[in-house]
Amino acid sequence: MSSPLGLYVPGSSPLHRLPAGAKLLGLVAAAIATHWISTPTRVGLAALVVVVLYVVARIPLRVVGDQARPMFLFAVVLGAFQLVVAGWRTAVVVVGVLVLLMLLATLVTLTTKTSALLETVVRATRPLGGIGIDPERIGLVLALGIRSVAVILNLAAEIREAQWARGVRLGGRTFAVPLLVRSLRHADALGEALAARGVDD
Amino acid sequence: MPLIEFRSVSHHFEVAGTTRPVLHDIDLRLTEQRIAVIGANGSGKSTLARMLNGLVIPAAGTVAIDGLDTSKQARAIRRRVGFCFTNPDAQIVMPTVAEDVAFSLRRHRLSRSDVDARVAATLAAYGLSGHSDHPAHLLSGGQKQLLALAAVMVTEPDLLVLDEPTTLLDLPNTRAFADRIRELDAQVVAVTHELEIVEDFDRVLVVHEGRISHDGTPTDALAHYRKLWA
Numbered sequence: 001m002s003s004p005l006g007l008y009v010p011g012s013s014p015l016h017r018l019p020a021g022a023k024l025l026g027l028v029a030a031a032i033a034t035h036w037i038s039t040p041t042r043v044g045l046a047a048l049v050v051v052v053l054y055v056v057a058r059i060p061l062r063v064v065g066d067q068a069r070p071m072f073l074f075a076v077v078l079g080a081f082q083l084v085v086a087g088w089r090t091a092v093v094v095v096g097v098l099v100l101l102m103l104l105a106t107l108v109t110l111t112t113k114t115s116a117l118l119e120t121v122v123r124a125t126r127p128l129g130g131i132g133i134d135p136e137r138i139g140l141v142l143a144l145g146i147r148s149v150a151v152i153l154n155l156a157a158e159i160r161e162a163q164w165a166r167g168v169r170l171g172g173r174t175f176a177v178p179l180l181v182r183s184l185r186h187a188d189a190l191g192e193a194l195a196a197r198g199v200d201d
Numbered sequence: 202m203p204l205i206e207f208r209s210v211s212h213h214f215e216v217a218g219t220t221r222p223v224l225h226d227i228d229l230r231l232t233e234q235r236i237a238v239i240g241a242n243g244s245g246k247s248t249l250a251r252m253l254n255g256l257v258i259p260a261a262g263t264v265a266i267d268g269l270d271t272s273k274q275a276r277a278i279r280r281r282v283g284f285c286f287t288n289p290d291a292q293i294v295m296p297t298v299a300e301d302v303a304f305s306l307r308r309h310r311l312s313r314s315d316v317d318a319r320v321a322a323t324l325a326a327y328g329l330s331g332h333s334d335h336p337a338h339l340l341s342g343g344q345k346q347l348l349a350l351a352a353v354m355v356t357e358p359d360l361l362v363l364d365e366p367t368t369l370l371d372l373p374n375t376r377a378f379a380d381r382i383r384e385l386d387a388q389v390v391a392v393t394h395e396l397e398i399v400e401d402f403d404r405v406l407v408v409h410e411g412r413i414s415h416d417g418t419p420t421d422a423l424a425h426y427r428k429l430w431a
Contacts, residue, residue: 007296007297007336008296008297008334008336010334113297113300113334114295114296114297114300115295115297115300115303136307140294143294143295143296143304144294146296147293147294147295147296147337147338150296150336150338151290151338154290154338186290186291189286189288189291190291190292190294192256192286192291193284193286193291193292193294194294195256196254196256196279196283196284196286196292197279197292197294197304197305197352197353198276198279198280198308
């Protein structure tokens, strides 16, 4: 199974060495700068920048493909809708901007260890400690969220295999109910493991 | 070795409105380095293990590690007692191998370089150095269990509790895992169905229907356990 959510790809490129906070700020700046991307030509220029960044980060083509694949269906559906209601130029701009932003966000996670991202989030949310919110807890919740994606995908694959093996036709209920039950069981076990690892201490 | 004491410990669970007794009046003093707990499914052995680091607080009686009461001094207990679960997937919290081991040290007030050094040394000790930046969910079952063990041992606990740690492993991985346990300096309490790995333990407890039905050497305990189900 490939890494979901663009998990870290080890490396020593300039992008890998850049602090996590700088990369997150860069991502925010890029999102703001999308106001400037109003024509297909500018989408092309922005795409060139993104490609250069991926080359600089030395992300293997296979990983890029794994990350881009889930965006494909989304891009096709959104592009078709925009094509019908607003014309091809708008379709290229809207779909292009969204896909490029997603690719940039993915590049941040591909070149940054999750622990570094979480430390940045914890640092950024430290002022919330004044109103009783524990920044460490926010970091832990994000870490568990990221980790749980892989766990749930594994559970889903196991349920699919078990049902195929038993000749059960996959349906919403026959798939969702066992997935929910096993996810809740996993959450229970995880809670116990967190307590054993002293999370509440 | 830490002194483990169970004093008149009983426990029960509430299941669908009914009370199901799990442990009955257990009295134990454990000082040996390697102690195994064997018994059938539902006999109460996992509950007994969970009491060692305060995951389960007994309904009656007390459990103490070197005089620390698990019901009152949970934080001190967890600093001294590490716990390794059957399913490593439930125990791995962080996305990558090194990050998960480092997670165990986050409250130890160590500098970044000290954390990195301890994580690197621990990963090397458990044969995981080459996987430090790999996603944890892509490891094999045996590697995941070693990671779960490494994440516990990096905190250098005095007592390690293992709850059926080899149930999901094949024979080569079970033996490799057992070899790692043999090399530990810490006191170990292992709940297991894998009778082969307890043969060289110092003391074996057989739990049957919530009571210690036998307490002795591996040879005697295994003979007793087999006789129970003959």
